[in-house]
Amino acid sequence: MSAVIRLERLLHETVATPYSDLVTRPTGAAVRQRVLEALQEAAGDEAQLDFSAVGLVDFSCADEVVAKLLNQLALLPIIRLRLRGLREDHAEAIEHALRCHGLAVVALLADSPRPRLLGRVPDDWRDAFAVLADLGRAPAPPVAAALAWPLPRALDALGALAERRCVLAHPDDTFELGAVA
Amino acid sequence: MHVVPVPAFLDDRSLDAFAAQLPAWPPEGRVLVDAHATEWSSPAGFTALLTLGQALAEVAAPKPRLTLPGADGVASYWAKAGFLQHADTLFELHGKVPRRRADGASETLLDVTPIRESKDVHEIVGRINERSTQILKRELDLEASVVGGFGQSLSETCQNITEHAGTGGWVAVHVYNFRRRLGRKAVVIAVSDAGIGFRRSLEATQAKRFGDRWGDGLAIETALIHNISRFRDPGRGQGLAGTKRYLARWQGKISIRSGTARVCIPPAWDDEPPMSEGLAWFPGSQVTIVIPAREASP
Numbered sequence: 001m002s003a004v005i006r007l008e009r010l011l012h013e014t015v016a017t018p019y020s021d022l023v024t025r026p027t028g029a030a031v032r033q034r035v036l037e038a039l040q041e042a043a044g045d046e047a048q049l050d051f052s053a054v055g056l057v058d059f060s061c062a063d064e065v066v067a068k069l070l071n072q073l074a075l076l077p078i079i080r081l082r083l084r085g086l087r088e089d090h091a092e093a094i095e096h097a098l099r100c101h102g103l104a105v106v107a108l109l110a111d112s113p114r115p116r117l118l119g120r121v122p123d124d125w126r127d128a129f130a131v132l133a134d135l136g137r138a139p140a141p142p143v144a145a146a147l148a149w150p151l152p153r154a155l156d157a158l159g160a161l162a163e164r165r166c167v168l169a170h171p172d173d174t175f176e177l178g179a180v181a
Numbered sequence: 182m183h184v185v186p187v188p189a190f191l192d193d194r195s196l197d198a199f200a201a202q203l204p205a206w207p208p209e210g211r212v213l214v215d216a217h218a219t220e221w222s223s224p225a226g227f228t229a230l231l232t233l234g235q236a237l238a239e240v241a242a243p244k245p246r247l248t249l250p251g252a253d254g255v256a257s258y259w260a261k262a263g264f265l266q267h268a269d270t271l272f273e274l275h276g277k278v279p280r281r282r283a284d285g286a287s288e289t290l291l292d293v294t295p296i297r298e299s300k301d302v303h304e305i306v307g308r309i310n311e312r313s314t315q316i317l318k319r320e321l322d323l324e325a326s327v328v329g330g331f332g333q334s335l336s337e338t339c340q341n342i343t344e345h346a347g348t349g350g351w352v353a354v355h356v357y358n359f360r361r362r363l364g365r366k367a368v369v370i371a372v373s374d375a376g377i378g379f380r381r382s383l384e385a386t387q388a389k390r391f392g393d394r395w396g397d398g399l400a401i402e403t404a405l406i407h408n409i410s411r412f413r414d415p416g417r418g419q420g421l422a423g424t425k426r427y428l429a430r431w432q433g434k435i436s437i438r439s440g441t442a443r444v445c446i447p448p449a450w451d452d453e454p455p456m457s458e459g460l461a462w463f464p465g466s467q468v469t470i471v472i473p474a475r476e477a478s479p
Binding site: 015018019021027055057059063064087088089092093096100 | 299300302303304306307310326329330332333336337340343344415416419420422423424426427
């Protein structure tokens with residue numbers, strides 16, 4: 001199960017504005033609070049923050065809504081948090097905010113079906129993620145083979161992605177991106 | 182009465198000459214801002230004049246006078262840009278005050294607008310978004326992704342007021358031709374406040390590191406170049422950092438004047454020195470952002 005949290009709805013429930021822009025720190029902090037409440041209701045599931053009806057996202061609001069939320073990810077009652085419906089400028093603002101905190105998240109942009117990693121993501125993680133997107137559920141050896149890496153390198157990259165909940169690590173030593181749509 | 186002449190062309194650079202004519206602060210007597218011979222003002226000029234009026238009001242100085250430009254059409258333009266309606270609340274206006282026409286100036290993306298709290302930033306960003314998207318694409322030939330970054334930069338620059346200034350300020354956004362310096366059109370965001378300035382904002386957390394060297398220039402540099410804000414949260418100070426990154430990608434320029442210094446990140450097309458210190462003092466802080474039109478293909 002994946003709970004979809006429509007950010008423009010939370011914005012309008014939080015701030016009296018006719019616009020759908022996620023701007024300013026106070027707005028971001030208030031929206032994050034509403035997201036946290038929504039995540040309590042989604043306990044045990046995956047959750048997706050849906051940006052598809054959001055106008056502008058500025059750097060401060062990206063920091064308040066996404067980066068600070070991901071910083072609390074270990075304390076959240078959900079399995080994973082993903083972003084969807086992003087425009088390129090949303091992705092840039094969020095990427096900038098996440099880099100400052102050393103965070104990473106999986107995002108689906110509005111104009112592409114291929115999931116993307118945003119944030120501070122070493123090349124190895126990005127490469128392993130891309131291969132896993134093509135392979136589907138797979139153990140580390142085929143990922144290492146596809147990249148012509150020694151196995152420990154693939155295990156390190158996949159382990160780091162799993163630690164950040166960017167991929168799922170299963171008890172049978174396989175990894176997968178999971179549903180992203 | 183202390184007369185402060187306004188330069189013939191008032192912008193972020195000629196503001197220095199204007200500031201040099203100000204009396205000792207706070208002024209003892211009444212100030213007359215004389216724009217009679219002024220022929221043009223950039224958005225940075227408009228917002229700075231209002232900042233002066235606001236700063237005088239905040240030190241309980243007598244209401245200053247403002248002599249309007251005498252040249253045909255100049256005062257009308259000032260009215261159309263939304264300057265005079267706010268100037269009227271801060272200055273005693275002298276000269277023929279033109280009625281403001283409803284159509285606004287075509288080069289004005291955002292009239293001179295006050296910023297006091299974060300809901301003003303929402304309103305500014307929301308209001309400008311649709312109009313700016315059309316104009317930036319049509320007039321400046323900018324792509325949609327550039328337009329998104331423009332809105333982010335505008336939002337972050339306005340938020341510097343609500344987050345750091347300790348008082349209100351002003352913003353205006355115009356598109357005009359940078360014929361001499363750039364040879365093409367550019368969009369200019371000007372944000373000015375009458376607040377505490379960068380030096381005082383950062384003093385408690387940063388001044389010790391620099392000892393005697395601490396001053397307006399270093400304070401601006403700390404914020405603009407090193408992305409440091411008065412808050413210790415690592416996400417803070419990133420608004421300016423994101424804006425800089427965006428501007429670097431599109432050959433844009435940012436300059437910040439506060440107190441007696443101005444620091445800028447000059448693109449290749451501009452000759453302004455990165456830091457100017459020992460300028461005449463002017464109240465608060467002034468941020469100017471220039472985003473040039475796309476260069477025509479040869």
